[in-house]
Amino acid sequence: xxxxxxxxxxxxxxxxxxxxxxxxxxxxxxxxxxxxxxxxxxxxxxxxxxxxxxxxxxxxxxxxxxxxxxxxxxxxxxxxxxxxxxxxxxxxxxxxxxxxxxxxxxxxxxxxxxxxxxxxxxxxxxxxxxxxxxxxxxxxxxxxxxxxxxxxxxxxxxxxxxxxxxxxxxxxxxxxxxxxxxxxxxxxxxxxxxxxxxxxxxxxxxxxxxxxxxxxxxxxxxxxxxxxx
Amino acid sequence: xxxxxxxxxxxxxxxxxxxxxxxxxxxxxxxxxxxxxxxxxxxxxxxxxxxxxxxxxxxxxxxxxxxxxxxxxxxxxxxxxxxxxxxxxxxxxxxxxxxxxxxxxxxxxxxxxxxxx
Numbered sequence: 001x002x003x004x005x006x007x008x009x010x011x012x013x014x015x016x017x018x019x020x021x022x023x024x025x026x027x028x029x030x031x032x033x034x035x036x037x038x039x040x041x042x043x044x045x046x047x048x049x050x051x052x053x054x055x056x057x058x059x060x061x062x063x064x065x066x067x068x069x070x071x072x073x074x075x076x077x078x079x080x081x082x083x084x085x086x087x088x089x090x091x092x093x094x095x096x097x098x099x100x101x102x103x104x105x106x107x108x109x110x111x112x113x114x115x116x117x118x119x120x121x122x123x124x125x126x127x128x129x130x131x132x133x134x135x136x137x138x139x140x141x142x143x144x145x146x147x148x149x150x151x152x153x154x155x156x157x158x159x160x161x162x163x164x165x166x167x168x169x170x171x172x173x174x175x176x177x178x179x180x181x182x183x184x185x186x187x188x189x190x191x192x193x194x195x196x197x198x199x200x201x202x203x204x205x206x207x208x209x210x211x212x213x214x215x216x217x218x219x220x221x222x223x224x225x226x227x228x229x
Numbered sequence: 230x231x232x233x234x235x236x237x238x239x240x241x242x243x244x245x246x247x248x249x250x251x252x253x254x255x256x257x258x259x260x261x262x263x264x265x266x267x268x269x270x271x272x273x274x275x276x277x278x279x280x281x282x283x284x285x286x287x288x289x290x291x292x293x294x295x296x297x298x299x300x301x302x303x304x305x306x307x308x309x310x311x312x313x314x315x316x317x318x319x320x321x322x323x324x325x326x327x328x329x330x331x332x333x334x335x336x337x338x339x340x341x342x343x344x345x346x
Contacts, residue, residue, distance in 0.1 A: 116331035121338030
C-alpha cells in the first residue's frame with residue numbers, strides 16, 4: 001500500500017508539472033509580460049535566436065544571422081523576422097543602395113511585418129533604394145560601427161540616423177566604458193573599420209541549456225532598455 | 230517549436246531573476262551624452278569623407294533631449310529632421326508596446342522622404 005501511495009504521489013506530481021508546463025506554453029502571458037517576453041523572445045545569440053556575436057569583439061556587438069527567417073514575439077505582438085544575406089532586415093539583398101537607415105528596434109520594426117517598416121515605406125515614397133541597417137537594442141556606438149562596416153560598402157548617397165530616446169541609457173548599460181574610449185580614440189585617429197564578418201554557421205553559437213537561454217526584463221518595450229549582454 | 234522548459238523559466242522569473250534598469254545619476258547621463266556626441270561627430274565626419282549626406286532624425290518625445298539634439302545638429306551643421314509631429318500622436322505607437330505602428334512608420338517615412346527630396 002505504501003509503495004502504491006508513493007507511486008501515486010510521484011505520478012500526481014509529474015502530471016501536475018506537465019499540466020503547469022502545458023498551461024505556461026499555451027498562455028505564457030498569464031504569468032506576466034516580462035515572463036512571456038523572456039520565454040518567447042528570439043533576441044538572443046542562442047541556437048533559436050536571431051543573433052550571433054561579432055567574433056573577438058570585446059564590446060559585445062550582436063549581428064543578426066543572415067538569410068534567416070523566424071517568428072518573433074514581443075509584448076504580445078508576433079511578426080516575421082527575415083534577413084538579407086548580410087543579416088539585416090531587408091526583403092532584397094543589394095550591393096548598392098541610395099539610402100541607409102541607422103537605428104534601433106523602432107527602425108528595425110519590432111512588432112510589425114517587414115512591409116510595415118520605415119524602410120519599406122521610405123523606399124516606396126521616395127523612389128530610392130533603401131537598406132535598413134537597424135537592429136533591436138542598438139545605440140549610437142553600434143550605429144557608428146554599422147555605418148563604417150556595413151553602410152559605406154553599399155556606397156549610399158544618404159545616411160539617416162534615427163536617434164531614439166533610450167540611446168544614452170543603452171550606451172551606458174551595454175558597453176564597457178573603457179572599451180568605448182579605446183574604440184573612439186582609434187576612430188578619431190582615423191583607424192579603419194573592420195569589414196562585417198562572415199557568418200560561419202552554427203558552430204559559433206553558444207550552447208543552449210533550457211534554463212540559461214532566456215532572460216527576463218522589461219527591455220522589449222520601446223521605453224526600456226533592450227539589450228542582450 | 231519552442232525548446233525551452235517554461236516551468237523552469239517560471240521559477241527563475243518568480244524568484245527574481247529579472248534584469249533591473251539601472252537608475253543613472255545626472256553625472257552618468259551627462260557622460261553618456263558627451264560620449265554619444267563624440268560618436269555622432271565621427272559618424273558625420275566619416276559620412277562627409279565619403280560624400281554621404283548625413284541626416285539626424287531623433288525619435289523622442291522628451292523636449293530637453295530634442296532641444297539638445299537640435300542644438301548639436303545646428304552647431305555641427307548636420308541636416309536635421311523634426312519628427313515631433315509623428316510622435317505627438319497616440320496612433321504612431323503600438324498599444325502596450327511603444328514601438329512604431331504601421332501608421333507611425335508610414336508617417337515617419339513620409340516626413341523623411343519629403344526632407345530628402
